[in-house]
Amino acid sequence: MKRLYSMIFTLAVGLQLHAAEPWTVERCMQYAADHSHAVRQQRFALDNSRAAKTQAIGAFLPNVYGSVSGQMNFGRAIDPETNTYTDVSTLYNGYGLQASLIVFDGLQRYNELRMAKVNVAMGRSGVRVEKDDVALKVYKAYMDLVYCLGAIDQTTKKRDESRALLHQTEVMAEVGQKSDADVAQMRATLAADEYELTHMQSQTTKAQLALKQLMNFPADSTLNVVQPTFEHEAEQTIEESPAQISEYAAMANPRIVKAQQAVEAARFSLRAARGALLPTLSLSGGVSTSFYRNLDKGGHASFSQQFKNNAGEFIGLSLTIPIFNQLSTSSTIRRRKIALDQARENLEYEQSELHRVIIEAASDVENSTKEVAKMQEQVEADSLAAHLTTRKYEEGLASSIDVKTAAVTLLQSRVKLLQSQLTMAYNKKLLAYYKGEKLWTDQ
Missing domain, CATH: 2.20.200 (Outer membrane efflux proteins (OEP))
Structure with a gap:
């Protein structure tokens, strides 16, 4: 009995340590790809296609009965x-x-078998598409959570600075260097910082729940994420042009491959329907x-x-x-021809949409890289301005409103810098994905 309790305790501690381990964005994407409900639904569709393929193979065997x-x-x-x-x-x-x-049945079974094989391949592409889609959504939700956590850090620093400045103002008011109005203004600033911190904590909870939902992660379990660094992110450049990336993605992107396979399956389906016009020999x-x-x-x-x-x-x-079957065969041929036209139209749409998304992502990478550089300069300037304004306030050369304005401006600059860095990282990840790089590495 003691041994059983020891094993249960060890397992519980192991689960707690596993939950407490920091989760990288790659680990979150891999977990979502393995546990997402949407991916599981696509796997069921793939199993259904495999069963249909087995049925198509069985159609070539003789029918025996006693x-x-x-x-x-x-x-x-x-x-x-x-x-x-x-x-x-x-x-x-x-x-x-x-x-x-x-x-002989007009090659109906042969074309139906080829269609079934293409449907199985299309099912595999569908699973991969769903995995990639949920992984990109998880990456975006992860960055939203990192943004909220970064905003909490910056807001906490500003709250602590406001608290220290309030204490300093109260001391200076006691010796007559500051007025009661300055003390009241500093208290109002501290209260605003406390509200903003509470608000960001609420947003962080919502962002974390949104990430867990996409991952199909237990909502009541702990999920500690690793906050990425962007020290060398701006230095990394995309060597390929959008046209080169689009050319590669048009051949290898799973969404395009799936659309091409849908066209091929519709073509075999149409051929099978036309085979019903030919005689059947049994x-x-x-x-x-x-x-x-x-x-x-x-x-x-x-x-x-x-x-x-x-x-x-x-x-x-x-x-x-076949002579006449109440227009059933001709109607089937017409419907499957329409399905083939729809599949071709969907392929053209996916190709044009992919090209548009790549151009947009490349433009966003270029613009966000410039924004990061400019925001870094602005943060340095606002940081210096806030420091000088605080010194002037201590010397009586600036008002409490000036201090508040400078601090708010610095906070906004830091938050905008973080947002620009996260946007740049997401767009670069998106372009790298269209170039053929894996979204995550299997662990």
Whole structure:
């Protein structure tokens, strides 16, 4: 019993340590790709396509079935032994084994099998598309959470500075260097900072819940994220042009591959429908036997003897030529032709949309890189201005309103810098994904 308690305690501690471990963005994306509900739904669709493929393969196999029949005749009937009419009661059993095979059906089964194979490949592409989509959403939600955490850090620093400045103002007011109005203004500034900090904590909780929802992570479990650094992020440049990235993505992006496979599947489906216009040639054969017994008198042969003597075989070849089936075949062909046109139109849309997104992401990377550089300069300038304003306030050369304005300006600059850095990181990640780089590394 002690050993059991020890194992349970060790497992619980291990789970707590696992939950307390910091989660990188790559780890979050991989977890979401493995546990997302949307990815699981795509896996079910893939399994369904595999089952349809198995069914399409089975259509090439012969159809074999056996039959057993029993019949009792009372009154006038044909005697199976003499093939003459009789009025005695008889018992008749029939046994048969038959097989049929479609030799030619206008290549319907062949095209349906090819369509099923393409559907399986399309199902794999669908799983990959859903994994990539949820991974990018997780990356964006992760950056939103990092932004909230960074805003809390900056707001906490400003709150602490306001608290220290309030204490300093109260001391200076006691010796007559500051007025009560200055003390009241500093208290109001501290209260505003406390409110802003509480507000950002609330936003952080919402951002964390949004990230857990995308990951399908337990909402009541701890999820500590690693805040990335952007020291060398601005120095990394994209060497390929948007046109080069679009050219590569048009061949390798899973969403484009899936759309191309949908066109191919629709083409095979149309060919299968057109095959119904051609004749169908079927081959069939089988064996049968019977047992007869007169219920009014004996003298019949034994079951084994009749089973052997009454056995017979047959083979047949049938040709079915379609003439008119209430426009069913022509309507099916028309619908599948429309489906093929829709698949082609969807492929064109995905290609144009992909090209647009890549151009937009490349533009965002360029603009956000410039914004980061400018915001870094602005943060340095606002930091110096806030420091000088505080010194002037201590010397009586600036008012408390000036101090508040300078501090708020510095906070806004720092937050905007963080936002620009996160936007730049996301857009670079997006471009790298379209270049063919993996969103995460399997661990």
